[in-house]
Every structure is written in C-alpha cells, then in structure tokens.
Amino acid sequence: MNTLQESNVILNVAREDKTAAIRRVGQKLVDNGYVAAPYIEGMLAREESMTTYIGNGVAIPHSMPEYVQHIQHSGIVIAQYPEGVDFGGGNVAYLVIGIAGKGEEHMEVLSQIAIVCQEEENVDKLVHASTAQQVMEVISQGAEL
Template sequence: MQVLQVSNVLLNVPSESKEDAIARVGNKLVENGYVAAPYVEGMLLREQSMTTYIGNQVAIPHSMPEYVQYIQQSGIVVAQYPDGVDFGGGNVAKLVIGIAGRGEEHMEVLSQIATVCMEEENVEKLVRAQTVEDVMAVLGGTL
C-alpha cells in the first residue's frame, strides 16, 4: 500500500493556526483525489473534540467516523512547519500529517506513521528535510 506520494509533501510552510494547518492538509487530500470536500469539515470537528497532537512535534489530523464515507482512497499529506503550529497546551507540531484511510487501512496507516514518529531521530530528519526526497527517504519505505 503506497499512500505517500511526492505530490503530498509540503515543505517549509509558514506557521499558521492549527485550524488552517488542518484545512491545508485536508484540502490537499481533496486536491489529490483521496477524499471529497466534506472530509475536511470532519477533520476540523475531530480536532475540536480531541486533539490530534500525538507528541514529539507531530500532529496527525484525521476525520470523525461519520465522515469516512467521503474517503475515496487511502492517502496522507505531510506538511512541514519549521516554526511550528500551536496545538494548544504548550504542544507545538512541526509536522502535520493529514490522513485518510479506507476501512482497515486507516489503523494500518496511523500505526505506521506513529511507529516512524516515535523515534526522535526520524522526526528531526523530517523537520530538517530540505527536499521531498529527504521526506520520502524517512517515510516512503513504510507508507
């Protein structure tokens, strides 16, 4: 299952609100044909109900269960924020990884991202990545 494509990596995004960051990765999922537009609304609602910040400078926005009907195919979007995005409570994400997973693929994709991002060394490589190829070298093998 190859859900990470070169066109899904956004580097050096200027800091913005968490809502704008979630909308950015969500709209990229829409633009690249992974989800229909209402899925982005579900991503924003998910963040209102509970944070998608997982620690280690990483947030993984995804949608509420009732919005999975808008997923057309599994995909992820990686947005790198060198100056970070404030997710509240002192939590600053330098990587915002929007995901959309169909069926069982959702937990598989989430698990693979979490496994890679548990290692601080991997997160640092992603935060310092200068090219899309740098990101693909860290994430591309598993996603």
C-alpha cells in the same frame, strides 16, 4: 494509487494556526484525489473533540468516523512547519500529517505513521528535510506505505 507520493509533501509552510494547518493538509488530500471536500470538516470536528497532537512535535489530523464515506483512496499528506503550529496546551507541531485511510486501512496507516514519529531522530530528519524525496525516504524506511 500510492498512499504517499512527492505531490503530498508540503515543505517550509509559514506559521499558521492549527485550523489553517488542518485545512491545508485536508485540502491537499482533496486536491490529490484521496477524499471529497466534506472530509475536511470531519478533520476539524475531530480536532475539536480531542487533539490530534501525538507528541514529538507531530500532529496527525484525521476525520471523525461519520466522515469516512468521503474517503476515496487511502492517502497521507505531510506538511512541514519550521516555526511550528500551536496545537494548544503547550504542544507545538512541526509536522502536520493529514491521513485518510479507506476501510480497514485507516488504523494501519495511522499506526505506521505513529511508529515512524515515535523516533525523535526520524521527526528531526522530517522537520529538517529540504526535499520531498528526503521526507519520503524517512517515512518509507520506517513504514511500509
């Protein structure tokens, strides 16, 4: 199963709050067979304990450790928010990237996405991509997913 595929990319999502955004990417992880539904609660709990906003207009919601048993396969979901999502503290995410890493893959998946998103140019391309294919090209050029 591919970690990132076109069905995991959600373009042009209308403005919504961070809880709705986290639920959206979490539900897509569920719908595409990466995680069981309780994983979403773990994502929300993680956000309550500390923000998953990483800078450069990017948030990477993922779960608390006690929810990892709900991960069936490693997966990444990317939601593009042209108007942004307020993650608090003046931080606005234009990309909300839900991740689930199975076992040892978790930190690997997280770091690969973080590396791609460190480059403002990559984030800009992702925020302005008009197709899922364009999103996948930017991610795959910067990471071995």
